[in-house]
Amino acid sequence: MPITDRSREMYLLHEALARAHMEERQREAELHRRAAHVRAARKMKRRAEVASLRARRALALAVMQ
Known part of the structure; x- marks a missing residue:
């Protein structure tokens, strides 16, 4: 069966x-991967902020005693 111009165009x-x-x-x-990366970065940032706050509180308590 010969390939016609029309069938070639359709292909x-x-x-x-x-x-x-x-x-x-x-x-x-790629958008989903980037969004997941941003979510993970925000989560790590929040955990670091919480850890920093705990450390400051612990230091303040140690200094006060």
Whole structure:
């Protein structure tokens, strides 16, 4: 069966559409990874702030005694 110009155009169109979908999925995955990284960084920052506050309180108590 010979490949006509129209069937070739349809093939290329479907191929381009599949590529666009794949690229969109990759962009979404990258956004999710970045969001997870930001969430983890915020969580670590908060834990560090809490630890710092506890250390300051402990130091203040030690100095007062």
